[in-house]
Amino acid sequence: MFTIIKTRMVRLILAACFGVFTSAAQAATELTMYYPVAVGGPLTQVVDGIIADFMKENPDIKVNAIYAGNYNDARIKALAALSSGEPAQLSVMFSIDIYELIEQDAIVAFDDVVTTAEDRKWLDSFYPSLMENGRTGGKTWGIPFQRSTIVMYYNKDAFRAAGLDPEKPPATWDELAASAKKLTKADGSQWGLMIPSTGYPYWMFGALAMQNGQVLMNGAGNETYYDAPATVEALQFWKDLGAKHKVMPQGTIEWGTLRQNFLEGKTAIMWHSTGNLTTVKKSANFDFGVAMLPANKRRGTPTGGGNFYIFKQTSAEERTAAMKLIKYMTSPEVSAEWSIKTGYMGVSPAAYQTAKLQDYVKGFPYAAVARDQLEYATAELSTYETGRVRKALDDAIQAALTDAKTPAEALKEAQGTARRLLRAYQ
Amino acid sequence: MQSSNMMRHVYGWLLLTPAAILLITFTHYPTVATVYESLFSKGTSTRPSRFIGIENYELMLEDPIFWKVLVNNLWFALGTIPASIGLAIAMALLVNKALPGRSFLRLAYFTPTILPMIAVANIWLFFYSPDIGLIDQVLGLFGFSGHNWLGDPDTVLGAIIIMTIWKEAGFFMIFYLAALQHLPPELEEAAKLEGASRWYYFRRVVFPLLMPTTLFVLINAVLNSFKLVDHLFVLTKGGPDNASNLLLYYIYENAFSYFDTSYAATLTVVLLTMLALMALAQFFILDKRIHYR
Amino acid sequence: MIQAQNTPRKRSFADVLETFAAWFIAILWISPLAYAFWAAFHASEYAIHFDLFAPLTLDNFRQALDQAPFLRYGFNTFVLVSMLLVGQFVLCTLAAYAFARFEFAGSNIAFGLVLVQLMITPEILIVENYGTMANLGLVDTITGIGLPYMASAFGIFLLRQTFKSTPKELEEAARLEGCGMFGILWRVYIPLARPTYLAYGLVSISHHWNNFLWPLVITNSVETRPLTVGLGIFGAPESGVDWSIVSAATLLSVAPLLIAFLLFQRQFIQSFMHSGIK
Numbered sequence: 001m002f003t004i005i006k007t008r009m010v011r012l013i014l015a016a017c018f019g020v021f022t023s024a025a026q027a028a029t030e031l032t033m034y035y036p037v038a039v040g041g042p043l044t045q046v047v048d049g050i051i052a053d054f055m056k057e058n059p060d061i062k063v064n065a066i067y068a069g070n071y072n073d074a075r076i077k078a079l080a081a082l083s084s085g086e087p088a089q090l091s092v093m094f095s096i097d098i099y100e101l102i103e104q105d106a107i108v109a110f111d112d113v114v115t116t117a118e119d120r121k122w123l124d125s126f127y128p129s130l131m132e133n134g135r136t137g138g139k140t141w142g143i144p145f146q147r148s149t150i151v152m153y154y155n156k157d158a159f160r161a162a163g164l165d166p167e168k169p170p171a172t173w174d175e176l177a178a179s180a181k182k183l184t185k186a187d188g189s190q191w192g193l194m195i196p197s198t199g200y201p202y203w204m205f206g207a208l209a210m211q212n213g214q215v216l217m218n219g220a221g222n223e224t225y226y227d228a229p230a231t232v233e234a235l236q237f238w239k240d241l242g243a244k245h246k247v248m249p250q251g252t253i254e255w256g257t258l259r260q261n262f263l264e265g266k267t268a269i270m271w272h273s274t275g276n277l278t279t280v281k282k283s284a285n286f287d288f289g290v291a292m293l294p295a296n297k298r299r300g301t302p303t304g305g306g307n308f309y310i311f312k313q314t315s316a317e318e319r320t321a322a323m324k325l326i327k328y329m330t331s332p333e334v335s336a337e338w339s340i341k342t343g344y345m346g347v348s349p350a351a352y353q354t355a356k357l358q359d360y361v362k363g364f365p366y367a368a369v370a371r372d373q374l375e376y377a378t379a380e381l382s383t384y385e386t387g388r389v390r391k392a393l394d395d396a397i398q399a400a401l402t403d404a405k406t407p408a409e410a411l412k413e414a415q416g417t418a419r420r421l422l423r424a425y426q
Numbered sequence: 427m428q429s430s431n432m433m434r435h436v437y438g439w440l441l442l443t444p445a446a447i448l449l450i451t452f453t454h455y456p457t458v459a460t461v462y463e464s465l466f467s468k469g470t471s472t473r474p475s476r477f478i479g480i481e482n483y484e485l486m487l488e489d490p491i492f493w494k495v496l497v498n499n500l501w502f503a504l505g506t507i508p509a510s511i512g513l514a515i516a517m518a519l520l521v522n523k524a525l526p527g528r529s530f531l532r533l534a535y536f537t538p539t540i541l542p543m544i545a546v547a548n549i550w551l552f553f554y555s556p557d558i559g560l561i562d563q564v565l566g567l568f569g570f571s572g573h574n575w576l577g578d579p580d581t582v583l584g585a586i587i588i589m590t591i592w593k594e595a596g597f598f599m600i601f602y603l604a605a606l607q608h609l610p611p612e613l614e615e616a617a618k619l620e621g622a623s624r625w626y627y628f629r630r631v632v633f634p635l636l637m638p639t640t641l642f643v644l645i646n647a648v649l650n651s652f653k654l655v656d657h658l659f660v661l662t663k664g665g666p667d668n669a670s671n672l673l674l675y676y677i678y679e680n681a682f683s684y685f686d687t688s689y690a691a692t693l694t695v696v697l698l699t700m701l702a703l704m705a706l707a708q709f710f711i712l713d714k715r716i717h718y719r
Numbered sequence: 720m721i722q723a724q725n726t727p728r729k730r731s732f733a734d735v736l737e738t739f740a741a742w743f744i745a746i747l748w749i750s751p752l753a754y755a756f757w758a759a760f761h762a763s764e765y766a767i768h769f770d771l772f773a774p775l776t777l778d779n780f781r782q783a784l785d786q787a788p789f790l791r792y793g794f795n796t797f798v799l800v801s802m803l804l805v806g807q808f809v810l811c812t813l814a815a816y817a818f819a820r821f822e823f824a825g826s827n828i829a830f831g832l833v834l835v836q837l838m839i840t841p842e843i844l845i846v847e848n849y850g851t852m853a854n855l856g857l858v859d860t861i862t863g864i865g866l867p868y869m870a871s872a873f874g875i876f877l878l879r880q881t882f883k884s885t886p887k888e889l890e891e892a893a894r895l896e897g898c899g900m901f902g903i904l905w906r907v908y909i910p911l912a913r914p915t916y917l918a919y920g921l922v923s924i925s926h927h928w929n930n931f932l933w934p935l936v937i938t939n940s941v942e943t944r945p946l947t948v949g950l951g952i953f954g955a956p957e958s959g960v961d962w963s964i965v966s967a968a969t970l971l972s973v974a975p976l977l978i979a980f981l982l983f984q985r986q987f988i989q990s991f992m993h994s995g996i997k
């Protein structure tokens with residue numbers, strides 16, 4: 001009996017030693033990564049699938065991908081993890097968090113991580129407009145992953161019923177107002193157009209401003225142009241859609257229920273993220289179309305979505321592993337698969353040249369609208385103190401739309417707030 | 427119970443110690459720390475925090491959003507507290523009688539209490555949706571046009587108040603129900619014998635006897651009116667243009683979205699002060715008018 | 720014996736009115752939950768249209784479970800609430816015992832300080848408490864969610880009251896039988912306070928099952944996230960809400976507590992009615 005115990009003990013000790021040795025030999029680099037899901041659907045499963053494939057191809061890297069909620073949540077979690085001693089090595093976060101992250105000294109520029117000439121070229125392999133939000137001070141801080149633009153969804157059946165050509169969606173502001181007027185029914189059962197003004201009003205407004213030839217901030221992140229004449233015009237136009245042309249409900253329009261409103265036929269046209277494309281395609285029981293946003297002085301849309309960031313608190317091995325993961329997840333094949341499953345855009349021209357995405361676009365041409373619109377796209381609103389600076393604009397937009405202030409007053413106030421907040425960063 | 431004079435002090439404190447440690451760590455210490463932190467500026471890795479005295483408070487007094495938030499909270503309290511308490515008393519009185527279907531009534535009134543506010547908000551988001559939402563659909567049946575309840579700064583606070591009353595009344599009802607069932611039945615008989623009307627009986631006998639419960643419920647209601655911000659995450663995020671923003675939500679935004687923990691601390695000091703004042707007011711003013719048995 | 724004679728007819732009309740009012744309010748009150756049930760069991764198209772003969776479906780639940788690990792969230796919540804209950808019972812009993820039966824120096828001031836927590840709950844001090852948790856290394860742990868609540872002023876208050884109203888004779892009797900301090904606590908005070916424990920337990924369970932703000936801030940990962948936070952981040956995607964799935968998710972989150980309430984309803988009310996020796 002004693003001998004049995006002894007042999008068991010010996011075996012146990014041997015096994016432990018062996019285990020230690022083998023695990024030391026296979027010392028896997030462990031990566032923890034936070035990511036947000038900002039569009040509906042079982043996206044966590046898609047991400048898990050991609051990560052699993054990556055780990056199969058790279059058995060010496062173990063990835064722990066944690067779903068963190070929306071963009072706000074992901075940033076909070078990632079930063080909190082940094083200060084709590086259990087840091088993540090990389091994360092997908094809002095493209096516009098860049099200044100905050102730099103100020104917190106949390107991230108490292110990709111220029112400081114890439115070593116080979118090939119990698120340096122890789123930095124330039126993405127769509128330039130998608131890189132705008134990820135670059136400042138001449139360096140690249142974020143690599144595009146789940147990116148989107150705003151597109152115009154429209155109800156072709158409603159167009160036909162109103163006597164409009166369903167293959168010719170409005171291409172200018174005037175055409176938009178005119179078409180929407182025809183599409184608005186007097187009994188209130190159908191509006192012509194809905195642009196959401198809760199949730200991310202500054203994002204929608206970025207499109208209108210750009211269409212009027214005006215950017216909202218500078219490239220260094222320390223100046224805003226909220227009260228430029230063209231900006232005020234853009235807000236006036238948004239307000240007039242509801243107040244003057246009466247094609248849109250007055251007051252604010254709820255972001256979360258907009259898609260439902262469109263699918264229910266409550267509005268014939270909606271401006272929304274391409275991230276909705278797959279869901280709309282599945283659920284629409286009418287013929288619908290997707291088009292680029294209309295132009296005034298030019299076409300325009302902000303980009304949106306999340307980028308990959310690498311944190312500063314990482315070792316050299318972790319950075320190498322993180323680079324591998326990021327390269328994998330933004331590679332043309334994976335990006336194509338991601339785009340098809342989610343409605344986000346492919347992040348590089350190469351992605352759209354894969355057979356997968358080419359076939360998909362052939363079968364569903366609307367999937368390429370966002371890509372085609374990239375030519376006219378601009379960076380999403382992003383500055384230092386980004387949360388507050390953004391909120392100043394959000395509040396101004398809502399104040400103007402609910403008639404609490406005129407667009408000029410509201411934007412002047414917002415610009416004053418922004419200037420005060422950014423003074424320290426000049 | 428006192429074995430010896432000395433020992434009872436020792437034992438008393440020993441028994442209290444575990445709870446005391448936690449209370450000090452998570453209530454008393456943070457309160458002091460908050461006041462302390464409000465005297466410093468926002469710190470980032472590149473620009474560390476420094477002592478700025480009452481500058482944060484000056485900034486706060488100039489912050490229009492702060493004032494809006496404060497006013498909103500006061501309206502919110504005024505809107506929810508009397509109404510939910512009144513409704514709770516009414517419900518308790520109704521359920522206390524042998525009305526048909528009494529258990530169903532009790533269930534219906536109390537159910538909102540066991541739902542988390544976040545779930546409540548999700549459901550009511552549908553109710554308040556313009557045109558397609560339930561309230562607008564019902565109004566449509568009567569010929570009224572739809573309204574953007576949550577998107578209109580004039581109605582959003584009211585909409586949230588109604589939802590909160592719905593959630594809170596049933597919870598308070600239980601306490602009143604318990605108190606009612608402890609009232610000696612002789613009181614009611616005596617009142618009937620004297621020919622008192624039901625309203626008189628209620629006003630002069632029942633309501634004063636319910637005062638201890640009312641005080642207890644009032645404390646809860648006041649606290650909730652400051653604490654309950656869960657629904658803002660789902661419904662309005664404080665909008666439109668801060669029309670529905672509340673103090674605790676603003677604190678959360680400042681601390682966790684803007685990383686300005688010092689300003690958040692400043693706002694928290696205001697919140698603490700208000701809670702302390704309300705607590706004191708309740709204890710002193712109402713304590714005098716309570717009949718204890 | 721003089722019988723009070725209110726006119727019978729007037730009486731019963733008031734009764735009918737009351738019954739009607741009670742039922743009207745009850746229907747209003749239950750309709751939001753009823754709506755959640757409706758939307759959860761019907762496909763999205765019917766979430767807004769109330770077609771009585773629309774087909775029932777369990778698909779929404781399947782999708783909700785697909786999109787977020789609600790079962791895991793439920794498990795986390797269960798662990799959290801259980802841990803809290805045990806912690807609260809122990810800590811509050813000891814503290815209440817001290818306040819009720821030991822006149823120790825400074826007990827009044829101490830009690831006053833305890834009552835501060837009735838008003839100043841951990842959520843109010845969310846910023847500092849988060850910092851404390853980070854220092855303790857308890858961020859993103861279930862313990863971290865529960866720890867600030869374990870010493871509950873409400874619990875101490877209730878138990879102190881109950882202990883105070885326990886007749887001293889019982890204590891004397893126990894002492895005569897040779898019980899020490901803890902023996903008396905265990906044999907006399909705790910059993911007699913059972914209705915209080917039950918009532919407090921139910922209140923604590925439902926409060927912490929439904930707590931949102933603090934758990935939101937303190938948890939990051941699926942392994943610690945409770946149902947409320949899971950529901951909160953579930954229902955807020957960039958692309959908007961699907962009522963049926965959100966309702967299904969809501970019901971999943973609420974179901975355990977709702978069922979427990981339906982089972983315990985009588986106990987809960989009864990515990991107020993039979994509240995022991997006064």
